[in-house]
Amino acid sequence: MSRSDLLALLAGGLFSVGLAVAGMTKPGKVVAFLDVTGAWDPSLAFVMVGALVVYGIAFRLITRREAPVLGGRFQIPTRQDLPPRLFVGAAMFGVGWGLGGYCPGPALTSLGTGASSALLFVPGMLGGMVLFHVWDEAQARKAAEASR
Amino acid sequence: MENFTPVASTLGGILIGLSAAMLMLFHGRIAGITGILAGTVRGVAGDLRWRAWFLGGMVLGGLCLGFANPSFFAMEITRSPVAMLTAGLLVGFGTRLGSGCTSGHGVCGISRFSRRSILATITFIATGVVMATVVTQLLGGTV
Numbered sequence: 138m139s140r141s142d143l144l145a146l147l148a149g150g151l152f153s154v155g156l157a158v159a160g161m162t163k164p165g166k167v168v169a170f171l172d173v174t175g176a177w178d179p180s181l182a183f184v185m186v187g188a189l190v191v192y193g194i195a196f197r198l199i200t201r202r203e204a205p206v207l208g209g210r211f212q213i214p215t216r217q218d219l220p221p222r223l224f225v226g227a228a229m230f231g232v233g234w235g236l237g238g239y240c241p242g243p244a245l246t247s248l249g250t251g252a253s254s255a256l257l258f259v260p261g262m263l264g265g266m267v268l269f270h271v272w273d274e275a276q277a278r279k280a281a282e283a284s285r
Numbered sequence: 286m287e288n289f290t291p292v293a294s295t296l297g298g299i300l301i302g303l304s305a306a307m308l309m310l311f312h313g314r315i316a317g318i319t320g321i322l323a324g325t326v327r328g329v330a331g332d333l334r335w336r337a338w339f340l341g342g343m344v345l346g347g348l349c350l351g352f353a354n355p356s357f358f359a360m361e362i363t364r365s366p367v368a369m370l371t372a373g374l375l376v377g378f379g380t381r382l383g384s385g386c387t388s389g390h391g392v393c394g395i396s397r398f399s400r401r402s403i404l405a406t407i408t409f410i411a412t413g414v415v416m417a418t419v420v421t422q423l424l425g426g427t428v
Contacts, residue, residue: 258369268377
């Protein structure tokens with residue numbers, strides 16, 4: 138196990154603790170946050186505030202460095218375009234999030250507890266990712282053929 | 286609002302922010318769970334180890350937290366197996382199509398003031414609100 142492996146493991150562990158302390162691993166809490174007409178629980182807005190303040194500052198300080206501590210380079214998204222798939226994809230994600238009460242991080246963390254809901258949700262999620270990959274490659278092939 | 290937990294939720298958010306900062310500081314990577322997971326599933330050579338260890342840390346963290354304090358995973362909702370599988374499918378396909386989820390867009394992207402991430406986050410929160418409201422209010426909370 139290298140230093141990089143250990144630090145990634147610790148970062149992942151810290152992420153799961155953050156999700157659990159925040160209440161993101163409670164599907165009922167997520168649904169109570171999203172269902173604004175019922176007994177609304179705004180707690181999860183505070184998760185975002187805490188994370189945005191810390192990461193917003195940390196990101197700017199860290200990327201002043203020449204390179205990451207473990208070497209290589211900072212890999213930061215540069216895309217600026219707003220294609221339909223960004224919105225359609227986000228909309229689909231929201232529907233699944235509101236239905237199942239899990240977004241990807243909490244689903245993986247809950248998998249560790251053997252929760253039956255996560256045992257169904259995570260394979261569904263992986264299947265969705267594979268399905269996307271197959272569909273996306275087919276789309277790319279079609280586009281390549283059309284431009285030939 | 287009997288379950289309102291502003292302090293714990295802010296603290297949890299701070300820990301999430303610190304974890305994302307760790308990954309940027311040491312590995313130079315964005316802590317987007319969808320992207321990390323998809324990269325692992327696709328198995329990009331030479332770029333797999335940090336992803337696998339990070340995800341392993343998340344699952345192992347869940348295992349430890351579940352033993353330490355099962356109430357972290359309380360408040361289950363009544364959903365049929367088909368509903369949970371469908372939810373997973375939508376989240377898997379949608380987050381890939383939309384290039385991110387709550388962590389990559391909602392935390393890391395908005396922190397960078399990315400226009401794409403801000404608009405994606407508004408979109409998934411909006412459809413999440415609609416879906417959760419429909420299920421809870423119109424369908425009586427059971428699907």
